[in-house]
Amino acid sequence: MHRFANPTTFMRIANAVFPWAAGLAVVLFLAGLPIALVTSPPDYQQGDTVRLFYIHVPSAWISLLVYGSMAVSSAAFLIWRHPMANVSARAIAPMGATFTGLALITGMLWGQPMWGTFWVWDARLTSFLLLFFLYLGYIALADAFEDPERGDKAAAILAVVGSVNLPIIHFSVEWWNTLHQPSIVKMGGFTVDGSILLPLFLMLGAFTCYTVAVWVLRLRAELLAVKLRNARMSEVSLSRMPAE
Amino acid sequence: MDAVTKVLEMGGYAMWVWPAYGAVAVGLIGLLLITLRSLKAREREFAAVRRNRPPAPGDAA
Amino acid sequence: MTRKRRRLYFVMLGLLGLGGGVALALTAFQDNIVFFRSPTEVAAGKVAANQRVRIGGLVENGSLVKNGENISFSVTDMSNTLKVQYTGLLPDLFREGQGIIAEGQMKGGVFVASEVLAKHDENYMPKEVADALKKSGHWQEGGVQAPPRQEGGAPSATPAK
Known part of the structure; x- marks a missing residue:
């Protein structure tokens, strides 16, 4: 793990992964969307609203995956001061916020026709809304200080503390009775027919590859921002130095 | 043509399904564009800083 | 180090x-985190009269009576049953055998609901698969009945043309 803390090694791997992730994302979207929107069958109860499944579940999955990555790199930043850890967390946080927002929006647009309401305060929906605010809090905290290192530290602490919410989101539908239905993943399989599972997996893959590809682009931008800051700081200190 | 209308109608749920797909499209494409834009801007900025950099320290004065 | x-x-x-x-x-x-109460909890006196609560369970088969917008049905959790009265629009997923959640209060042994929400389970499949499962006798879970396919959907989801 510590090997990847070296920015050069980290970016070498990230840049090597980028074309594959970007290409695969395009292929999976092109393959998945026609199946998700056209050829897959309507659900026996929910009719064509089941097509919301193919964007709602991937959005929610990415929201949790991104938060997990952000929490782990924040912990690595706090403990080992890995120079890439905070850069990665800063780069990925806006992505997590976007996907969490999309999961909430698609969920509301699904809830209204099926449940009969856009929103209820059950354990699943409430804990997921909290996830959205954790992302917003991270983004706000990271830029709240004059000194970016203090921002990194405060935001990292929030990210690690907020990771307690991840198991709550996942198990909320089992621990308490909720309006939201339980997980489709059961011991020994899925509670979903193959014809509906196929577009779901294609879209899950597409969303994941998209996230990895855009994350690499954001890493590059975030690293450049660090370099720019360092360059400016050395300029300032140079200009303040008395001429020899 | 009929097949197209059928897909567009979404079995009567068009007003829920299509806006949701639209929101996801806007989110994913928007995120990509914002990312590319900030990356390009920083690359330009960085190139400019490099060009203006004094060849040796101390030249700033 | x-x-x-x-x-x-x-x-x-x-x-x-x-x-x-x-x-x-x-x-x-x-x-406080629990979103709804079961008919058994209501029967056990966990819900005071006139207290606003949500109750949840399956709509008992054959219990649905519709009189215009006046609707009554029974909600069951397989051990206890509760009569529900409701006036208004039902969500698309509302069917006999389907899980629902109703918000309202107990009035003289009857639950008077002001809002009814449909709950669905984690099973997704095309209609043909559901029919085949029922035919082969592998159908489980709360005795869900084959829903009549609604053309156009309920009033809450009028087709956009």
């Missing part, structure tokens, strides 16, 4: 303490 070790232990202990605290709090507030 030792400082990193110390920070590692600090973060791990912090998370452990935090997780434990949150778990305790969630257990303590269990009753």
Whole structure:
């Protein structure tokens, strides 16, 4: 793990992964969307609203995956001061916020026709809304200080503390009775027919590859921002130095 | 043509399904564009800083 | 080296303490996090009269009576049953045998609902598969009945043309 803390090694791997992730994302979207929107069958109860499944579940999955990555790199930043850890967390946080927002929006647009309401305060929906605010809090905290290192530290602490919410989101539908239905993943399989599972997996893959590809682009931008800051700081200190 | 209308109608749920797909499209494409834009801007900025950099320290004065 | 070790232990202990605290709090507030009550809990007197609550269960087969917008049905959790009265529009998924959640209050042994929400389960399949499962006798779960396919959907989802 510590090997990847070296920015050069980290970016070498990230840049090597980028074309594959970007290409695969395009292929999976092109393959998945026609199946998700056209050829897959309507659900026996929910009719064509089941097509919301193919964007709602991937959005929610990415929201949790991104938060997990952000929490782990924040912990690595706090403990080992890995120079890439905070850069990665800063780069990925806006992505997590976007996907969490999309999961909430698609969920509301699904809830209204099926449940009969856009929103209820059950354990699943409430804990997921909290996830959205954790992302917003991270983004706000990271830029709240004059000194970016203090921002990194405060935001990292929030990210690690907020990771307690991840198991709550996942198990909320089992621990308490909720309006939201339980997980489709059961011991020994899925509670979903193959014809509906196929577009779901294609879209899950597409969303994941998209996230990895855009994350690499954001890493590059975030690293450049660090370099720019360092360059400016050395300029300032140079200009303040008395001429020899 | 009929097949197209059928897909567009979404079995009567068009007003829920299509806006949701639209929101996801806007989110994913928007995120990509914002990312590319900030990356390009920083690359330009960085190139400019490099060009203006004094060849040796101390030249700033 | 030792400082990193110390920070590692600090973060791990912090998370452990935090997780434990949150778990305790969630257990303590269990009753408030629960979204709805079952007919059995109502029968056990856990719900006071005129207290606004949500109840949930399956709509009992054959219990649905529709009189214009005046609707009455029974909600069951297989051990107890509760009569529900409701005036208004039902969600598309509302069917006999389907899970629902109703918000309202107990009035003289009848639950008077002001809002009815449909709950669905985690099973997704095309209609043909559902029919085949029922035919082969592999159908399980709360005796869900084959829903008549609604053309155009309920009033809440008028087709956009």
